[in-house]
Amino acid sequence: MNDTPNAELLEFFDSPTEAPFVIEHVHDEFTSVCPKTGHPDFGTVTVRYVPRAVCVELKSLKLYFQDFRNRGIFYEAVTNQVRDDLARTMSPAWLQVVTEWKGRGGFRSRIIATHGEVPAQWLKG
Amino acid sequence: MNDTPNAELLEFFDSPTEAPFVIEHVHDEFTSVCPKTGHPDFGTVTVRYVPRAVCVELKSLKLYFQDFRNRGIFYEAVTNQVRDDLARTMSPAWLQVVTEWKGRGGFRSRIIATHGEVPAQWLKG
Amino acid sequence: MNDTPNAELLEFFDSPTEAPFVIEHVHDEFTSVCPKTGHPDFGTVTVRYVPRAVCVELKSLKLYFQDFRNRGIFYEAVTNQVRDDLARTMSPAWLQVVTEWKGRGGFRSRIIATHGEVPAQWLKG
Amino acid sequence: MNDTPNAELLEFFDSPTEAPFVIEHVHDEFTSVCPKTGHPDFGTVTVRYVPRAVCVELKSLKLYFQDFRNRGIFYEAVTNQVRDDLARTMSPAWLQVVTEWKGRGGFRSRIIATHGEVPAQWLKG
């Protein structure tokens, strides 16, 4: 079991405008494996960003997330890994990754990792 | 297939007051066609604005949205196109266009494009 | 058909305190008539204010709203008219009128008109 | 019928810490009598505060609220009375009283009365 997903699966297209705008993709079919217990984890991953030059292509983002399916990786590491991979590959003006996890032993968890300054549009809308 | 909707369908009426106020129209019957797969996309389009001199007439806005029905156009482009068409034709003090799209391959998406400064009324109410 | 409702129906009582406080009344039985189609419109009208000296009496507010029942008047005009009538007759420190309208042709609409500066209590609570 | 509830019913205990923190109690079984119609009113009363030295004991707060049961008192007066009684008897760093009332003649109402400056913790949480 190898906990490094394949960021090379990600593909990008040019942003349709130079005016800043906000994109949000919510994926509620995320699953990985707990490295400690070997049991699967299930969660929702939300990606919000303001593109600088490129946008992430949705199908490639899906394949990138599917690549976590049989990897052993903790909640906190998934969240920071996705933030790092997307920040490095598309250099957004702002990026926020939120993961929300199904209940384990009476707990629900949520992790939030951010890159760059939150855009005025997001705050104000 | 031609991805340019007809902005000439839009009609306007004089704002009933010079005092600034906020108008929001939510249209949950938007459909266009994905240029990549040829399959239809379905979504909700929300238009929020502070009129400067004119307001958009609701029936003409409906016809303008219906004009996207058989056009091939991506989520991001729909959102920026509506923002640009409305900003150009009615010169609002503020305008925000939000599109929310039904699930595709385990993803829900939302795009937010803005024109002008958000009004204090919207922030404070 | 005459689109001017009767603001003389409104009655007031002295505010029970000099300390500023916020009052909100939500009326979900508003109906008027569309001047263009002649069909009835249905909506919810919310009035929020900080009284300066007087409060609006609830039953008189109901009669004032019922007076719109058979008048031909657009969404935007209803909202600004209620704001103007209440601002003029009770001189509140702050007043906000929000109208929310049932769906027409796939659209739901909301209009927000304000008078005066929003009170710190409303923002902070 | 006497509209002055008995604030002497309220009892207090020492705050368990000197560090500021926020307490919220929501009571959804409040009833009093409309002084105009003689019909009962039903509502929810929410008390939020930052204690300075003492906290209000929950059972005594319940008895204090039950003492309104057969009193004739308007919505606005209930809200300001509770704010005044609690502000005077426990000197909180911040206090907010919110009352929400069941529908009467197509209206739902909400009244908000505050004492002191809102704490940063409440804003930021």
Next chain:
Amino acid sequence: MNDTPNAELLEFFDSPTEAPFVIEHVHDEFTSVCPKTGHPDFGTVTVRYVPRAVCVELKSLKLYFQDFRNRGIFYEAVTNQVRDDLARTMSPAWLQVVTEWKGRGGFRSRIIATHGEVPAQWLKG
């Protein structure tokens, strides 16, 4: 009956990144005993924090919360105790503990205790 839970049950692991991020754990199976009536209390405990160097291990947090099961301790004390134990043992950059309690005698209660300054990410996201 002894109202001091065992903070030594808590275990920690190194944060996977030096970049600040937010972690939230919601535990909806908390129970303790009311010291006054001897009846059990039931609630939800939410822990939100920005780690400085370590994160709390989820299973140890569960055992720590289970250790309250038969202790006699008031709502306000539970909240401040959890805040103090976690602040002392993991020195987070920010920590917020929120407890929400099931209805007692027509009341629902919520207590919020905080340590440190709220992070910009939490406010802005």
Next chain:
Amino acid sequence: MNDTPNAELLEFFDSPTEAPFVIEHVHDEFTSVCPKTGHPDFGTVTVRYVPRAVCVELKSLKLYFQDFRNRGIFYEAVTNQVRDDLARTMSPAWLQVVTEWKGRGGFRSRIIATHGEVPAQWLKG
């Protein structure tokens, strides 16, 4: 004020099939006037039927319902009148009229009037 709505507004079209099937129309913009108090009533009217030869045309049903707008008529009478008018004019195999009324003095009401035997399809689905 005259409480007899105009059933001649109703129009019909031929059923598209001879096989029995169920049609349900829910109209949530019904309003009439209480003959006792003169205040407006607001409700939802649901019509369910199995056509024998004809179906009611939706726009004509809307005009028929709008014709109640300023008539003075009680809940129970509205329900039986709609049942009688539709049963007489379209001779359905089964017809059920359900009216649901907004709150008055702490009450919500529902009235159900039926014509003919309930179809197996409705029961079994």
Next chain:
Amino acid sequence: MNDTPNAELLEFFDSPTEAPFVIEHVHDEFTSVCPKTGHPDFGTVTVRYVPRAVCVELKSLKLYFQDFRNRGIFYEAVTNQVRDDLARTMSPAWLQVVTEWKGRGGFRSRIIATHGEVPAQWLKG
């Protein structure tokens, strides 16, 4: 304290039709007093019936329910008393009284008392 409400408050009007139909009134502002603890109880009372000759007048039903306000009477007795009073005074073809009570000590309760045979319309609709 006397637990016998005043059934003479009830008034009736002639049923508008001889064809059987179902009437349901839901009253969510019921309150009485627990004879054991002296604390108020709060609940919702639903009355469903098929009239034989008369219907209960809604305002008189409200006054009859308000008459329980300061009486000491248990949940089970309220339900059976309302069933008995309405069955005796209006001789319905069918009558069902359902009471639903707010939480007490972690319990919610519901009591159902019936008179006569359930009508086919109710079952089939």
Next chain:
Amino acid sequence: MNDTPNAELLEFFDSPTEAPFVIEHVHDEFTSVCPKTGHPDFGTVTVRYVPRAVCVELKSLKLYFQDFRNRGIFYEAVTNQVRDDLARTMSPAWLQVVTEWKGRGGFRSRIIATHGEVPAQWLKG
């Protein structure tokens, strides 16, 4: 504009078992055109059946539904057409088609068409 969809788009696969079982597919992206007004209609189509020998392949069902996109056809005709096409092409032991339509002029509509006897499993589960 031609209102006959293309049933030849439908494809089938062998049922995985001879034991009867129930399949339900809910498609909430149905759109066709109103033949009277030329405006698009939007709805949800639910297909429930017990296969006799074959099951409908999901992607082919999607293409069949997409084929209605630009056809002019009424609610009632859509429902009966789908029932007839599926009954003829896969000879199910039981089939039920339910269409639910977005609001038009204050109305929501639902149409139910059935083929064959409802299976005991559906009733009993």
Next chain:
Amino acid sequence: MNDTPNAELLEFFDSPTEAPFVIEHVHDEFTSVCPKTGHPDFGTVTVRYVPRAVCVELKSLKLYFQDFRNRGIFYEAVTNQVRDDLARTMSPAWLQVVTEWKGRGGFRSRIIATHGEVPAQWLKG
């Protein structure tokens, strides 16, 4: 750890009427201990019955349920034990015990145990 709760805690009062009626108590604060893992279980217990001569007193039912708090007992055994204890001690005409358990390892569970024939009132209402 002893898995036999104390049925002697249960107390009863005479039914207020000889006419059959249905009583339902829902307790959402049930907790016991898993005999296998030693971890606490949390659930809701619903008791529905038609009394023959006596009703269970609500406070005694609460104490009886609290007596499970530290006992090691499985879901299925809790449900059958409550059914047996209540059937033996109050000889109801009908009794149904439903337990619903919070998630464990991705599962939610519900157990239903019954005594006697279901009353027509329950089925028909």
Next chain:
Amino acid sequence: MNDTPNAELLEFFDSPTEAPFVIEHVHDEFTSVCPKTGHPDFGTVTVRYVPRAVCVELKSLKLYFQDFRNRGIFYEAVTNQVRDDLARTMSPAWLQVVTEWKGRGGFRSRIIATHGEVPAQWLKG
């Protein structure tokens, strides 16, 4: 890829009573792989049964469901396979397996497979 899950993972324990009762387990973390597209499917599997002599042990049921994680198998086959495996290994008096699948291409699906006669307790409760 092999579509036969391992039924030998299932373990059983003796039913705690000879009186028939109903058990329901809802697992909302089911995932398998679509044999056609290779993409993962996500769903909820509900198992309801009346034990004859043994009950399925919950942890073993979880491992059995996890064994589908990387198998290529269609919705309909999953449902019938689970029904067959559980019917064969525990010989229940009644068994029902319901699978509900997340949206694919605008469709949500549900499959219901049953073994034996539905128990009166399930129908009547």
